[in-house]
Amino acid sequence: MRAFVNRLRERARDERGLTLIELIASLTLLSVVMGIIYSSITFGMSAYNKIRIENSLRDEGDLIMSSIISKLYTYGPDSIAQSKSDAYRQRITLKLAGMESEEIVFDYSDESAKNALFFKRKNDDGVVTNSDEVELDSELVVQSDADWQEGSYIRLVCSDTSKSSCSSGLIEIQLKLRQMYANENHDLVLESKFGF
Template identity: 40%
Template sequence: MRESVNRKDTEKGYTLVELIAAITLVSLIAGVIFTAITFGINSYQKIQIENELRDEADLVMSTVINELYTFAPERIERIDDGGNQGIKLIPGTGGTKKIYIQNDGSSSKGKLIIDTDEFEIRSNIIVDVSDTPQASNITLECSSTSMYPNECSTGMINIKLSLSQDQGGHTSQLTLDSKFGF
């Protein structure tokens, strides 16, 4: 029992310098751990948004291609009226189908319209009335002349699709260029 009393009377412990050094080391280690975890979470969110934008862009492109090949037009006509850029599919049997990007007028956001149906996606389709390079558009390059103006029987359809998504005060943007023949 005498030993425990003697141990209690001694003033062994941590000095102020040792305590400050220990707290500094713990703070540095905690800062490194916090930074690594935060970086990992931010990277995960960025990759998740980019993957979602890519999935939506692929879905839009495959829908347009599917409409083109199921409708099987003889000719395709350019549409460019009031900020709406796109194409009109004209079959030999009559009836038409329009595929275009519609500008809503009040902002730089747009909608993909297939005939009369609005194609809904979560991301914003970027359009701009001042024809900036990042704006979405659907254009037509004719490889043969037609007797009708602005129409092609063969050629290339160029689709430039710019999507953006806001999440947590950060805007992610993806631009997809696609060309395919008809």
């Protein structure tokens, strides 16, 4: 131990310094180590943000799906009809016996509606008497496509195609949710089908 301390004292008194080759070698090693550290931190942060956004989108998708399923099973409608849809609205109507009808609407008709799913209760005359909405942090993407292949949609497939509303069939739901991070769109498409 004493020999080591003596060597350190001798080096401290030595005024020779570093050669140019030693300086270049140490800077090269330092830049390689710093590059590895920087790339590891950058990769870790981007992976963290990607997973965080994906989890957020999945949570919101689960919220929307559970809201729709809860409306369907809470009311137990006598029949369900595909309401008239356009490029900005996708909707189905739950027809309830002796009560007002409940409408589930994917509405994207104005800028303020793109982050919400609407449940509208209408009376027999078609007047909205009550409206609930599920607000989202993500954007619910609804696109105008005749085949409804892009964007979010809610579609009814009746077992008896001759009727406008059906008491049994299949409801197909596709959700396209979008969040923006670092000027980049992150999309998640969820599909679900269930019978009634």
